[in-house]
Amino acid sequence: MIWLLRFTALVAAFYLLRELVRWAWRHLFAEPAGRAQPPVRRGTVRRDPVCGTYVDVEVSVQAQEGGEVLHFCSARCRDAYHAQHAASGSASTVH
Numbered sequence: 001m002i003w004l005l006r007f008t009a010l011v012a013a014f015y016l017l018r019e020l021v022r023w024a025w026r027h028l029f030a031e032p033a034g035r036a037q038p039p040v041r042r043g044t045v046r047r048d049p050v051c052g053t054y055v056d057v058e059v060s061v062q063a064q065e066g067g068e069v070l071h072f073c074s075a076r077c078r079d080a081y082h083a084q085h086a087a088s089g090s091a092s093t094v095h
């Protein structure tokens with residue numbers, strides 16, 4: 001049963017780390033004057049579902065999820081997203 005304990009600790013550590021990164025991201029990179037407005041650019045901008053960053057679809061890391069394309073700011077966020085969904089047990093069937 002030690003594996004269950006390990007797994008729980010791992011998941012807990014992952015969520016804790018994610019919250020920490022989110023917090024750090026907001027406090028280090030958030031503009032105090034600009035009210036978190038997505039940058040207006042010529043390209044289409046999508047929101048990263050993991051860290052909430054707005055990314056240009058031309059430079060984003062993309063992943064297919066249930067027929068729709070998700071955009072991430074980095075491969076780390078994409079992996080985190082997949083890990084998160086695998087952990088919650090709501091993994092959809094792969095076609």
Ligand SMILES: [Zn+2]
Nearest residue numbers: 048051073077
């Ligand atoms: Zn991200």
